[in-house]
Amino acid sequence: MSEFYGLSARTLEGKPVSFSEYAGKVVLVVNTASHCGFTPQYQGLQTLHERYGDQGLVILAFPCNQFGHQEPGGAAEIAQTCQVKYGVTFPVFEKVEVNGPGAHPLFQWLTACLPGFWGRKIRWNFTKFLIGRDGQPVKRFAPGKAPQGMESFIQRALKG
Template identity: 45%
Template structure:
């Protein structure tokens, strides 16, 4: 079985980073969008990051513009907006696609191990994937699932 550690992603500046750097941590991987009606979740994601970072939780945000163009700004602007408007300090990566022929390989992997209700595709921004310390996908959460509702599952994995 492969793990998320087998994948590399890009920072907003285009620099490659191997997810191997997160080995041994619990990961909460989220596709995000600053103009989404669910963008208030940034604050709750940041709270999880601040609360559990020292215990080994890493929240990783992957901006996506596939849903009603709710992430229309450049990668650099997106990072600044998230920091300024939502206080985000957890890592945000280069804008990606989560569905279709150009789907980011990491998200192909996540979706193959954690299907949504009835379909594999991601339906909206703020779909969340919880990954254990071994890099295996544990659970997928719907966009409307509040990060607060995931806290107990995170605590069990830490």
């Protein structure tokens, strides 16, 4: 069984979620921020969610304030950006750290499995990680990779 399924996090509303709920799904994990040049990617992520959700894609957003303090607000402000401004209907979790000793265990695991160009560190908001139906990490995408640019990888993961 994948280590992914033993992890958990709290939603923006504070509800605990075990990632075992996503067994058999393709999961796209994204560290996000409300005041970033990449924030409009929420629209593209929502499009992917709508297009592939019925086929088994789940998108999980993790707000993070470690990069340029671009996620300074609390849950209410984050919800305002995600749900009202961008119409996000996929799960958004509580603000987390993605680097350093306080990094959420999910990001510790993902960066160990899929180091980037700069090693295990995440360099900016909207770094994306694709996890296959078996719970194994498949691919890491840089912040500048637009959601629509990941579709072929998502389609392959959904078939596999």
